[in-house]
Amino acid sequence: MNSHAGGVSTGADRPKSMEEVMQQVAEHKGCGTSGEGGKASCGSSGGPEDMDPAIWEKVKNHPCYSEEAHHHFARMHVAVAPACNIQCNYCNRKYDCANESRPGVVSEKLTPEQAAKKVLAVASTIPQMTVLGIAGPGDPLANPEKTFRTFELVAQTAPDIKLCVSTNGLALPEHVERLSQYNIDHVTITINMVDPEVGQHIYPWIFWKNKRWKGIDAARILHEHQMRGLEMLTERGILCKVNSVMIPGINDQHLVEVNKAVKSRGAFLHNIMPLISAPEHGTVFGLNGQRGPTAQELKALQDSCEGEMNMMRHCRQCRADAVGLLGEDRSAEFTTEKIESMDVHYDLEGRKAYQAAVEQERQATVAAKQAELADLEAEFSDVKVLIAVATKGHGRINEHFGHAQEFQIYELSTEGSKFVGHRRVDLYCQGGFGEEDTLPTVIRAINDCVAVFVAKIGGCPKDSLKAAGIDPVDKYAHEFIEQSAVKYFKEYLAKVKSGEIVHAARGDADIRQGAYIAA
Amino acid sequence: MAFKIVTSQCTACSACEPECPNNAIREKDGTFVIKPEKCTECIGYFDDPQCVAVCPVDDTCVIDNSYPRYVAA
């Protein structure tokens, strides 16, 4: 398969086969795909039924938007826009922005010229890099010159890279026209409310028209701009995703209204993220004890919005300058210092060939899951269980339990398997994994799952997981996640049927603390 | 008087720089500073000092008492 794939030049300018590239990419990530014939992919459906094919075409390779593309394609963010024009109660810009997911790690601020060079260097090394975003710290549209200069520089050399911005929306209406000229087709707006009464508890102030506005006036102006900005994007055919931060007691119920409001104005995806708050973040919410939602509360809200529109559940609240597949950070390879000394050669054709090959694989493997799905028994149609999966990407169970920085969560039912979210655990195991006292926190993070699928696991954590009622499963090592999940679910149902196990609802799980929320 | 930026508080977010009607704010050694001889406290331009209004950290853009009060020409 795919042995025809075109050459992908790296700094050394040597054409490589698809297999070599996959191997190289895999090595970067600390795993090997050799012995699998270089075949490293997975897939699910072609396109959601309720989505316009033109939109699906735009989103399917976007790792932030498409549920399946995030296994295969990578995005990067550059932090060129540190200023912001509003204040959110979940953000403390005294230290670093909201988009920072690891306290203490300061995003590297770049000039547009440095950022453009970094983008080309990364894209030449990682052919899956298809999306460039400008996110926090700060708001890209509060720094229009820096943001647009960066896009202009990148578009000159790398026209195949898609551009996107994440904004709070305040300055959006005045920049929509300019955005559309730069051929930017992805915009994310963070919308936490459609009622200023609610908004005043989230935004203490905004800066607009040379004045600081507070309280309900601030929330009203922000709300109006967000709605107008969204409508203007829709009119121009620019894709728009909405992010919302779920803040229990403040906007949790209200987000159902937000969901309706943004859907009716043409947003194609709504991503509800949990508030992450702790006193050490120094945010208003961190200091006043405002809690974030539990995993169950978050899922219940996402479920209640599900029928309304496409929900995005795989957002990892990534760092502003993160590089790589979602959830996997390769920033250390691309520091400003290293990039300055790189001789970047941008190979547009090679990148196109690589991306075409990945797409082919993705479609070819959809069949694997479909075949398993065929004979699921209808009599258990109301049994639903969650499983956690340790994966490094490519849709396979290919991560060691002890090395997993996050788990992907799938919901299994007779309908098949459905990706429902991520649980990060990296903060829990900084002291080196396998230490006894870190295990309970990992278990709490996946406590609502009946099983955890891993490529490998040690005897000790295995016993602890079993004691906690979580089945450690390593027999599907390196196989496709969804296919294995359905196989497992069939066995699970068979055991329930024979009385070997009793199906019961699991408890709730923790959402990791220690991260800020993306703007 | 002019305004000054309390260096230890400044996050170098750069928000104030483009808002100043007098181009009085510049980046210097990783933080931002106000040139007191250029600052008019925004008098004649805006009701509120812009640097104060946009700065995300309270009490960072403050009156510098070592300068006499600005008097509009």
Ligand code: SF4
């Ligand atoms: S979260 Fe983003 S929009 Fe909100 S104050 Fe922080 S930087 Fe600004």
Ligand code: SF4
């Ligand atoms: S008070 Fe006004 S004139 Fe003075 S530095 Fe601040 S923005 Fe500039």
Ligand code: SF4
């Ligand atoms: S707005 Fe405040 S924090 Fe930002 S650069 Fe100016 S003085 Fe520093």
